[in-house]
Amino acid sequence: MGAGIQVTGLNAWYGTNHTLHDVNLNMPANNATALIGPSGCGKSTFVRCLNRMHETNPGARVTGKVQIADLDIYADLSAVEVRRRVGMVFQRPNPFPTMSIYDNVASGLRLNGFNNRRALDGIVERSLKDAALFDEVKDDLKKKSGASLSGGQQQRLCIARALAVDPEVLLMDEPASALDPVSTAKIEDLIFQLKSQYTIVIVTHNMQQAARVAENTGFFLSGKMIEFDATHKIFTNPSDKRTEDYITGRFG
């Protein structure tokens, strides 16, 4: 099951560059939340604070609180435990190119010391099915490398790899922006299905995509969360003039 995410007073810096300013946000479990806003407003930085990746940048700093279910991810869990619970998919599909499809999906579990072959077979199959890729690759699991797949298939492979360790949250940073329209539609369908099992946070520049997949949408500007509300409200009747200017294309 997915877990809700509660962010309170979150600030983030790269060195002296204060990038996120006092962000407060409540993302319900088993929903998709879309994050929109102009380039450089801090969307990626924000999602990287949700799985403690931000702190891997030299000189980077985070203050405030991020709770997943009832656990404070900075106080109660190690970074490794957080990344087990919070999977991430990036803009460019990044499968391990020389590993087989099977080994790509199994990689996270093996890294955690999980080696039961029969159980691994079951998890790899389930993860590929959940990522809507199994039928396309089932005859080549151990024969083909991750790099031999199309871009859209590679992105679904990366989703399967993220799902294999059974996370509660899936972060997706512009997961379809490098894909063609057919592959994009598949990823959007997938997000819809995955919501029943995971809480999804998706960064997107595509407002139609946000409207299609997300129950709630947050609008970032200059590192601040300007408005967070039901997606239909954000796109039809936003409360803040700056949100309205952005969604109507008056700036950005």
Ligand SMILES: Nc1ncnc2c1ncn2[C@@H]1O[C@H](COP(=O)(O)OP(=O)(O)OP(=O)(O)O)[C@@H](O)[C@H]1O
């Ligand atoms: N590794 C880094 N080191 C220093 N500054 C960074 C780093 N990554 C991002 N920044 C800065 O942090 C700010 C927010 O960037 P971020 O990538 O979070 O924005 P974004 O909204 O995701 O942008 P885009 O939509 O273009 O991906 C920008 O000013 C950016 O220059």
